[in-house]
Amino acid sequence: MVKPVRVRFAPSPTGDLHVGNIRTALFDWAYARHTGGTFLFRIEDTDTTRVTDEYIAAAIDTLRWLGLQWDEGPEVGGEYGPYLQSQRLDIYAHWAQKFIEQKDAYHCYCTPEELEQRREAQREAHVAPGYDGKCRDLTAEQIATYKGQGREAVVRMRMPDGSTTFVDAIRGEVSFEHKFVPDFVLVRGDGSPLYTLAVAVDDILMKVSHVLRGEDLLSSTPRQIRVYQAMGVALDDYPTFAHLPFVMGQDNAKLSKRNGEVSIAWYREAGFLPEAICNYLALLGWSPGDDRENITMKELTELFTVERVNSSPARFDMKKLEAINGDKIRALPLDEFLAWALPFLTKAKVISGTPEEIAVVKSALPIIQERITRLNEVPAMLKFLFVKNFAVEAESLSKVTDAASKDVLKRAITELTPLTVWTHDSIEAALRSSLIEEMGLKPRIAFGSVRIAVTGSTISPPLFESMELLGKNASLERISAALAL
């Protein structure tokens, strides 16, 4: 019987989900979808001092926004829940107790200070630092003494002699000798579980078949396997591990606030489309095998396999993300483009959101669609259509106040005023015949002056389309106003 594929994304929300988290989530999701398996979302909130409800809510929101819908997890439930580790405390307590009874684990009374001291000594002696096994075989008297001193005990897993070898789906066979994997803590002094316990117990109980996670967890894998053994899990029921390479920043360190934006929330506000983020992230550490780079979510689920994931780390490149985002924006149907753009316009207070405004935006969007790489550029592009107190940009002022420009603007008014049909074609025809053919001006010079007068800037969407959208009255008013500058 083939084991059903169950893949989990299990972040510890100690902050906003970042680029690395999402790349992992994306691969988890894509693999589940590719295989027709189940995508589980589990919150690892065993570190109550660092995880907050806000971060958990934000993580849920981010995953939704990206379109990585989970089949089991917070808010959707599932038969292996609950999916917040903070709600599974009794389960971990049960197993910890069992491990102690089986002598797989033991109480350790060493204080953090004592441990730190001994680690320091180990470092100085150039010995592998790690727990020295002091409390492994305490006598009843010793335990009584420690308790008498009011010491709290942690639960520590006993690592037997030998080694652990497992096959990583991306890296091949990996082996660790246990002398380099010291006895590790499962339960804190206050009785709360640690990741080392919870992650292993949950992956087994939730019947997770594939653990795709960051490379930083590679060296903790022997500890998970040790817990499986203590739980009495059959070898066939171990999940397959696949450790994804890091996503790094510009300076060759893990991506962080210092060398690039990490928070997905930031990318959302900066005007990136979820599909662009996913497309770009999919290409970081994975490739479809051919020269395709523009990949839809659907294609990703069809093509994604763990075998094609790279083992080497990848640098995050904002430029390429922007290029892909621009491609995705250009490919957007008008209605979708409008839906994405509107929030940016209202947030920038360019429009308040009336139906009239929205209609103008909708007619204007096509002429800026191929001119932006991020949605947050839309307000600046369309501002000239809505601004109440129109003014020419300071840096463009001098280019419209010289004598030559004045001549152009005067002539433009003369030619445009009698127009009865106000379309970009009629505007262009009128201006071209007068300014270019009759006055003999270069198009970029003549139209440049009109552009500044009408849009306030040397850079704008196509001039004649812009004037059509602005309307005859407003266009002529602005040209007249420029003449008076």
Next chain:
RNA sequence: GGCCCCGUCGUCUAGCGGCCUAGGACUCUGGCUUCUCAAGCCAGCUACGAGGGUUCGAAUCCCUUCGGGGCUACCA
């Protein structure tokens, strides 16, 4: 320090012994087009970290070395 992972253009990658005088994409440079800016099209620059093997033949396999990264917590 120890253990583990990784090493193809500036960046992301294709490549899994001959199809590679190494392909694509982003960036950059030049050009075309053009009412500005874009978009589009064309062209160009630039890579197998190094040294040994194995082989008729290596980017591809092995070893060493160098470099980078991770872990080494009562974080995950």
